[in-house]
Amino acid sequence: MTAVSLQLLRVGACRHLECMSARGGRWTPVEFPALCGLIRHPERGWLLYDTGYAGHFFAATDAWPERLYRVALPVELPAAEILQTQLAGFGLSPSDIGTVIVSHYHGDHIAGLRDFPNARFIALSADTEHFTALAGKRWRATFGGHLPNLLPGDYLERVADADACPKRNLPDWLAPFEIGFDLLGDSSLLGVPLPGHSLGQLGLFIPDAHGRPTFLVADACWSLPALRDGRLPSRLALHVNAQRRHFVETFNGLSCIARRETVVAVLPSHCTAAWQEFRDDS
Numbered sequence: 001m002t003a004v005s006l007q008l009l010r011v012g013a014c015r016h017l018e019c020m021s022a023r024g025g026r027w028t029p030v031e032f033p034a035l036c037g038l039i040r041h042p043e044r045g046w047l048l049y050d051t052g053y054a055g056h057f058f059a060a061t062d063a064w065p066e067r068l069y070r071v072a073l074p075v076e077l078p079a080a081e082i083l084q085t086q087l088a089g090f091g092l093s094p095s096d097i098g099t100v101i102v103s104h105y106h107g108d109h110i111a112g113l114r115d116f117p118n119a120r121f122i123a124l125s126a127d128t129e130h131f132t133a134l135a136g137k138r139w140r141a142t143f144g145g146h147l148p149n150l151l152p153g154d155y156l157e158r159v160a161d162a163d164a165c166p167k168r169n170l171p172d173w174l175a176p177f178e179i180g181f182d183l184l185g186d187s188s189l190l191g192v193p194l195p196g197h198s199l200g201q202l203g204l205f206i207p208d209a210h211g212r213p214t215f216l217v218a219d220a221c222w223s224l225p226a227l228r229d230g231r232l233p234s235r236l237a238l239h240v241n242a243q244r245r246h247f248v249e250t251f252n253g254l255s256c257i258a259r260r261e262t263v264v265a266v267l268p269s270h271c272t273a274a275w276q277e278f279r280d281d282s
């Protein structure tokens, strides 16, 4: 099995009530970091899983109604957290990124896509179709957390469907998740549908990341401690999900894995505790 390396980078953050991410949480605003994965594959080079925030996010939310997004979820992107700055710390320029795997099309996950001129993109077809159909429907897009202006102009020529990749059986111990899409053809990166938050949210299971199985789960949950406790997001927060019933099913499946398979690093996109735990263990 091909092993890859994985760094988890914090690229900006927004503030929201803690109780939105998990029942029993405080009615206090807390930071929700936007995390992205920087992956090095021994033959395929450098890839990203999402991009977090970028300057494009502020441009895309300058006008109304898109500004509602920024008002509802105030965003901070300190200079040191800008993705290009962090990539430079690894000796990389944006043109070194060959692939960006898109978990889903919310602004906090795709704001930097325009910054990677050589990248091809991989996403689940249902999400790509839903997102591109929102072009010109500004209110509907904004209320769904979508900012179509964030896409590069040639995006549709550069995106591939994850669900067109060969299917692989996932390890039995990853049940109830059974099937992954072999994104690079060598079973090193397996795209796993995590339905509910969006129509086609794409998780990423890495069988061997620095010798450890790792599961990047995007917004299938927002707090690793809550996932381990089986505490769902607040009822209000459940309404931001495209398909609530599927969200709960996906959440419950991940909750079983987080409790049962403690060797697996389960990494939500917005959980500071998971980020710190992963960095401490790496």
Ligand SMILES: [Zn+2]
Pocket (backbone or CB within 6 Å): 106, 108, 109, 219, 269, 270
């Ligand atoms: Zn998100």
